[in-house]
Amino acid sequence: MITLAFDLYGTLLDTSSISTVLSLHLPASSVSLSPSITALWRQLQLEYTFRLTSSSRYLPFPEVTRLSLLDALARHGCSLTPESQATVMAAYSQLTPFPDVSAMLARFEELKQQGGEEVRRLVFSNGAPEQLERTIRGTEEIRDWHYVSVHETGKYKPAGEVYGWLCEQVGRGKEDVVLVSGNPFDVVGAEMAGVRACWVDRAGKGWTDGLGRPTWIISSLEDLGELVGRM
């Protein structure tokens, strides 16, 4: 039986959805910058994780997220009061799921009713354990899912060790685990570590990353239902 390990941020949950919360806390003159700050925040959050692992350092993901928010704000000439900062950070535990998450779950339920095998699903994320606990339990669609955090390895994706840790935690060989991710760096990292990956290309822009390739590409999580039978 295949185990599907879903990336969380950018795959099940839409990190751009935090822009609305952020805009409520920016000074009136800067409200229009909110989407740009949110996009840079996400880019820096990932860059920080890559840089930390590159230099054999580790900071917990909530701290990485806070530091990258401050950097993104500063680069836009903005800042937040400590109260606003706390509210925006708290909103990071309440990100909106992408619409195809529900559609995928419905499709899997349908296939199960038709006698198909139940598919094992879990979250595999850079998020710290308490953060994942809060976020997952607070998200209706994935409330009862298990999760594996990279936290215990002291490294972030795409370090090979974290994909090995994932397989160890789910008690399966690499050939029985498939990573599902909307993030090309995660897909490439998994494939390099020997774990096959399925890339979610919601924007339909096609694969452009030069460091590797996914085994499968889907345009919506809903397509996973049929794909799993062929994995």
Next chain:
Amino acid sequence: MITLAFDLYGTLLDTSSISTVLSLHLPASSVSLSPSITALWRQLQLEYTFRLTSSSRYLPFPEVTRLSLLDALARHGCSLTPESQATVMAAYSQLTPFPDVSAMLARFEELKQQGGEEVRRLVFSNGAPEQLERTIRGTEEIRDWHYVSVHETGKYKPAGEVYGWLCEQVGRGKEDVVLVSGNPFDVVGAEMAGVRACWVDRAGKGWTDGLGRPTWIISSLEDLGELVGRM
């Protein structure tokens, strides 16, 4: 005596200067995209180096540069003929030095005439050895400089090992080497590895990086002349 180890791309040489060459090879309808493609190219080039080191992989810098160019082009819906690609890549060995490089050299010469100590300078770069050889020998201002490439370590900045390698290659202890860089990730990497760093803030936007701080900040390489006496 302090040894100044200068980062090359983004510190001595202006990577954005390649935009002009690129624009000559894009189809007429895409010429206006050249600055945006060049900026994304640079961002992806760095992201690729971080990701490679994070996952314990290594590809030579010219290959990283080529793959990130193709990615940046594809994300803009563009491509280049093989001939154009080769020309643009060759232009990467002919980047324009920032104007303050000459000013810095003149200032150091002046200080030497006034009886000051001669300052040891070299290039310390992610670039591959042959690439550095070609680029440095082809750049009037730094033609006779020595260089240290990270290539032999199989890792990219900001891995701690590369700053150790630098000190080993110059035959000095960490306390006698100062990194001069316009790239915050490089500055943070050096400082974490125990090598003090001077950040060149040409844009005057101030330090925003959340993962560390430079020991010194200057707004122009010319300011190094006076600073060296206090290092």
